[in-house]
Amino acid sequence: MRKLKKISMVLLLLAVPGPAAAQEGPLSVPESEMVYVYLKPEARTAASQLTLGDVAEVSGFNEELIGRLKELPLGPAPLPGDSLALARSDIRRIMIAHRIDPVNVALVGENRVEINRSGRVISKDDLTPLIEDYVRRCWSEKNVRTEIMYSRLPEDLAVDSENFVIKVLDPVKSMLSGSVAISLAALQDDRILARLPVSLKIRVWQEVAVLQRDLHQGEILTLDDFSFEEREITGRSGTPVTKAEQAVDKRLERSVKAGQVLGLENLENPPLIERGAEVTLIVQYKSITVGCLGKAFQKGRLGDRIMVRNQYGKNLIGEVRDEHTVVITP
Structure with a gap:
């Protein structure tokens, strides 16, 4: 008899639904309160912040809830030219965080959406060829060897546009060397979208005339007085002699030591007539x-x-x- 009572009690407990069973059962929501969110397979944006309206179509009869869902912030957009994926579960979690009851929202469509952002990222690889070309133009028609060392080069920079060009804004400066600052910019129809300041040091080597002996003011130069060697001329004031005809039969305006680079500023054409002649x-x-x-x-x-x-x-x-x-x- 006692065993029969225990079996009857177990059957009674199984027949009565508990709290957990009640929560899992479907809840009836009036059609007028339901909102449908159709998740697209792909979405494209130019904004820096995402909303649900950017990645899904929102429809239904509850206008107040539709407005809230369209403006629901989903977080930062990917960088220009990049992409990210959002899943249904991510969107549901964000809705709950913003006190939107997911019971009133039917998430349909794709399980995840791929979001692409228009624009481009400017990298160091975009800038260095432009800087090297600028330095070459500063030394055009000069037989030199240059080395560029960067002390400041912008990190990757995102620009919210795809149709732009990058240019050096500085005018070409003849024989530029030493520590310099150069300004580049991303331009769209001559409108500056982003400025890109660069700091660098330009080292320069050139085959120049080097004196073989001490020479005094007033001496006339011959081919035996100098030879040509590659020397660093970074930051040098004046213009070095690079061809023999620039120096032969010229007169020194001041004394110069052996081993020094001979500059055009040290030379003059000998006068035909001297003072007092x-x-x-x-x-x-x-x-x-x-x-x-x-x-x-x-x-x-x-x-x-x-x-x-x-x-x-x-x-x-x-x-x-x-x-x-x-x-x-x-």
Whole structure:
């Protein structure tokens, strides 16, 4: 009898639904309260933040709930040119976090949506070829070897556009070297979308004339006085001699030590007439030409106008024609 009572009690418990069974049963929601969210297989956005309206079609009769769902924030969008995936479970979890009862929402369509963001990411690989080309143009027609070392190069930068070009904004600067800053920009129809400042050091080597011995001011250079070697000319002021004809038969304006790079700024064409030299003065006036002796009060090269004094003590200005002659034209 006792065993029969126990069996009857077990059967009674199995027949009565408990709390758990009651929660799992379907709940009846009026059709007027239901909202349907159709998840697309793919979605595209240009915004930096995602909403449910970007990735799904929301419909139903509950306008207030439809509005809330369309504006439901789903988090940051992928970077321009990148993508991410959202699953139904992710969206359901976000709805609950924003106090939207998922019982009133039917998630239908795809199980996950692939979200793509329009735009491009500018990387270092996009910038370095432009900088190298800019440096080459700064040294165009110069036989040099350059090395670029970057101290500041922007990390990957996302731009919310696909149709743009990247350009160096700085004008070309002849013989640019040393520590410099260069500004690049992403441009769309001449409108700047993003600025890209770059800091770098440009090192430069060139075959230049190097003196073989100590030379003093006023000496005339010959081929034996210098040779050509590759030297670093980074940050050097002045222009180094790179061809023999630039230096041979030129006169030094100042003394230079052996081993130093010879610069064009150190050289001058020797004057045809030295200060204090006796010269022949030719005075030309219309069809009349008169010659007399005179003295140069300035040194002068071919074509220079210098001051002279004639044999009668009068100071005149004339043009150097050769190493002995100055022409006076009133």
